[in-house]
Amino acid sequence: MTQQLARVTLPDIQRPVAGQLDRVVDELRRLIAADFPIIAEVNEHLLRMKGKLFRPTLLLLSAQATGAGAADPRAVTLAAIVELIHLATLVHDDSVDHSPLRRGMPTINGLFSHQVAVIMGDYLYSRAIVELVRLEDLAPLRVFARVTNEMTVGEMRQLEAHDKLAYGEGQYDALIQAKTASLLSGACEVGALRGAPAHRDALARFGRALGMAFQITDDLLDYTQPQAVTGKPSGLDLKEHKVTLPLIAALERMDAAGRRCVADLMATPEPRDEQVAEVIRLVEVSGGLECARRHALEHAQHAEAELETLPPSPARDALRDSITYAVERHS
Amino acid sequence: MTQQLARVTLPDIQRPVAGQLDRVVDELRRLIAADFPIIAEVNEHLLRMKGKLFRPTLLLLSAQATGAGAADPRAVTLAAIVELIHLATLVHDDSVDHSPLRRGMPTINGLFSHQVAVIMGDYLYSRAIVELVRLEDLAPLRVFARVTNEMTVGEMRQLEAHDKLAYGEGQYDALIQAKTASLLSGACEVGALRGAPAHRDALARFGRALGMAFQITDDLLDYTQPQAVTGKPSGLDLKEHKVTLPLIAALERMDAAGRRCVADLMATPEPRDEQVAEVIRLVEVSGGLECARRHALEHAQHAEAELETLPPSPARDALRDSITYAVERHS
Numbered sequence: 001m002t003q004q005l006a007r008v009t010l011p012d013i014q015r016p017v018a019g020q021l022d023r024v025v026d027e028l029r030r031l032i033a034a035d036f037p038i039i040a041e042v043n044e045h046l047l048r049m050k051g052k053l054f055r056p057t058l059l060l061l062s063a064q065a066t067g068a069g070a071a072d073p074r075a076v077t078l079a080a081i082v083e084l085i086h087l088a089t090l091v092h093d094d095s096v097d098h099s100p101l102r103r104g105m106p107t108i109n110g111l112f113s114h115q116v117a118v119i120m121g122d123y124l125y126s127r128a129i130v131e132l133v134r135l136e137d138l139a140p141l142r143v144f145a146r147v148t149n150e151m152t153v154g155e156m157r158q159l160e161a162h163d164k165l166a167y168g169e170g171q172y173d174a175l176i177q178a179k180t181a182s183l184l185s186g187a188c189e190v191g192a193l194r195g196a197p198a199h200r201d202a203l204a205r206f207g208r209a210l211g212m213a214f215q216i217t218d219d220l221l222d223y224t225q226p227q228a229v230t231g232k233p234s235g236l237d238l239k240e241h242k243v244t245l246p247l248i249a250a251l252e253r254m255d256a257a258g259r260r261c262v263a264d265l266m267a268t269p270e271p272r273d274e275q276v277a278e279v280i281r282l283v284e285v286s287g288g289l290e291c292a293r294r295h296a297l298e299h300a301q302h303a304e305a306e307l308e309t310l311p312p313s314p315a316r317d318a319l320r321d322s323i324t325y326a327v328e329r330h331s
Numbered sequence: 332m333t334q335q336l337a338r339v340t341l342p343d344i345q346r347p348v349a350g351q352l353d354r355v356v357d358e359l360r361r362l363i364a365a366d367f368p369i370i371a372e373v374n375e376h377l378l379r380m381k382g383k384l385f386r387p388t389l390l391l392l393s394a395q396a397t398g399a400g401a402a403d404p405r406a407v408t409l410a411a412i413v414e415l416i417h418l419a420t421l422v423h424d425d426s427v428d429h430s431p432l433r434r435g436m437p438t439i440n441g442l443f444s445h446q447v448a449v450i451m452g453d454y455l456y457s458r459a460i461v462e463l464v465r466l467e468d469l470a471p472l473r474v475f476a477r478v479t480n481e482m483t484v485g486e487m488r489q490l491e492a493h494d495k496l497a498y499g500e501g502q503y504d505a506l507i508q509a510k511t512a513s514l515l516s517g518a519c520e521v522g523a524l525r526g527a528p529a530h531r532d533a534l535a536r537f538g539r540a541l542g543m544a545f546q547i548t549d550d551l552l553d554y555t556q557p558q559a560v561t562g563k564p565s566g567l568d569l570k571e572h573k574v575t576l577p578l579i580a581a582l583e584r585m586d587a588a589g590r591r592c593v594a595d596l597m598a599t600p601e602p603r604d605e606q607v608a609e610v611i612r613l614v615e616v617s618g619g620l621e622c623a624r625r626h627a628l629e630h631a632q633h634a635e636a637e638l639e640t641l642p643p644s645p646a647r648d649a650l651r652d653s654i655t656y657a658v659e660r661h662s
Contacts, residue, residue, distance in 0.1 A: 034484070036484060036487060036488075037491070038487055038490070038491055039484070039487055092449055092450075092453060095449055096445075096446045096449050096450060113490075114427075114445075115427045115490055116487075116490065118423055118426055118427050118449055118452075119423075119427060119483055119486045119487050119490070120487075121449075121453075122423060122452075122456075122479075122483040122486070123480070123483040123484065123487070125453075125456070126476065126479045126480035126482075126483055127480060129460060129472075129476040129479070129480075130476045130477060130480050132476075133469060133472050133473050133476045136469060138464060138467060138469065141460075141464050141472070142464050145457065145460040145461045145463075145464045146461060148453075148457045148460070149454070149457035149458060149460075149461050151457075152450055152453040152454040152457055153365070153367060153370070153454065155450045155453070156367060156369055156370055156447075156450050156451075156454070157367075159369070159444075159446055159447065159450070160368070160369055
């Protein structure tokens with residue numbers, strides 16, 4: 001990676017499309033407006049938790065990098081729609097996981113109820129489809145319909161992971177491809193729809209590779225990022241018995257005693273902090289973190305290679321920076 | 332109603348499109364096929380509970396009545412898609428209500444888990460969108476996108492009904508329009524999309540009026556239909572504190588003692604059978620059933636009037652019979 005040592009922030013990446021991103025927020029507000037008290041109330045909450053607009057950023061940068069960009073008035077609407085789809089999946093994910101918090105903020109199921117969360121997810125997703133239909137163009141609909149279907153299959157895969165110790169790298173790759181990489185790829189592809197077919201395909205592959213690197217990094221952070229209060233990694237995935245790449249890679253290299261320790265944790269309904277800390281230590285000494293980092297960097301290199309086919313532009317540079325951001329972020 | 336005294340069965344109504352309906356079942360099987368064990372397993376269960384194919388029947392009859400009919404190979408696919416959307420909403424409804432049974436069969440959330448139900452609903456709905464996109468025609472997508480969004484708003488209305496005794500006829504009408512009539516109307520409208528615009532609009536209004544009559548009848552059955560074991564009406568809506576038209580109409584005519592009795596039931600988390608039986612009796616003697624029946628018949632008459640504008644055909648006759656079926660069925 002050329003910029004491996006630079007520290008890239010999200011505002012750096014967003015600079016070429018900053019003006020459009022402001023309008024994405026207004027557009028998002030318009031899309032989910034409803035003259036119905038509880039929907040309006042839930043939506044106010046969603047707008048507060050909307051996060052970093054990473055997917056709209058990718059869509060707008062892809063549009064600019066392929067020459068459509070500011071000329072296409074639909075780009076802002078499509079960018080708002082990709083965030084809307086993302087919000088819909090977050091709401092249902094939290095409902096499926098019964099999570100009371102996301103990024104420290106209460107979830108819809110936590111704040112309102114499980115019922116409201118299921119219905120709101122449906123509401124947001126159907127609003128996205130209504131807006132896509134309004135654009136009178138089947139091409140973005142085709143991409144987003146495929147992607148959202150793929151994401152539901154990914155969610156199902158996550159539920160199916162029964163035999164924790166036999167969960168392999170192939171299954172993990174299929175899961176994060178469906179769960180995360182598909183929507184990042186879709187965002188880039190839709191942004192590039194009015195560009196040359198070769199550029200569009202390259203950006204779809206770029207988004208997929210970026211998404212894989214992004215999710216592996218996310219899963220690594222659970223093992224490495226010190227928490228504000230405890231100063232230790234959260235190990236939240238382990239507590240919830242979620243098997244991710246660091247553990248999968250480590251298990252291949254672990255001795256019988258280590259594997260027994262992991263099996264014990266997976267068999268404990270609510271693992272103790274010391275149990276979690278011990279497995280985190282085992283994963284590190286077995287080289288699980290190192291191996292996962294190598295995988296993330298491989299995907300990052302694939303992503304970077306795809307960008308080579310695009311003409312040089314500030315948007316292309318920003319897309320390259322987004323790779324660095326994806327693999328080097330700390331939250 | 333011209334055929335008010337005839338007893339109409341569903342197979343009578345389905346006769347003009349019986350051959351196509353067989354293919355709808357095959358098509359439905361194709362649409363939800365997945366090379367993924369748990370999805371396949373859930374889908375087998377869904378196909379068993381698929382019910383009477385009332386919405387596909389309406390779509391196919393509307394196509395035939397407006398002259399498209401058998402000539403349009405898309406009709407069977409669209410009919411399967413409307414059933415798929417219906418199944419998706421049933422799966423999420425059951426999840427929202429935590430219902431263990433529907434029509435005596437275990438629900439997805441009962442048989443698998445709440446998580447599987449949320450994800451399967453999303454899966455089915457996104458499959459419907461993928462198939463609609465594949466038809467390369469925005470017109471049916473536009474109708475179904477609007478309808479599914481309307482249904483989610485209806486679900487939200489249902490949750491919002493807090494002050495049970497103040498729940499009025501206007502709110503009830505808005506609820507059943509969104510929850511039930513919208514999809515029946517959408518089925519008819521999509522069936523008629525290739526017909527003359529005036530016929531399409533008439534069939535959309537026909538479907539809406541039919542849906543209103545259908546849902547009011549459903550809500551009446553809860554007060555009137557003797558159960559196999561007890562010989563008494565189930566009163567399930569009352570047990571779950573659902574306020575429907577018979578009660579709304581009765582409350583307007585009830586004395587203070589009667590209203591107090593209803594208020595007591597609504598304040599009891601799990602009402603006793605005698606309490607439910609007493610409110611059912613009060614609703615009947617106050618004329619609530621009579622009033623709801625009158626409303627259902629008014630909608631039925633509207634529905635019949637809309638059919639007058641169509642040219643005579645066996646399909647039009649079957650649509651007329653479907654009105655009789657909707658208001659006179661016993662389950």
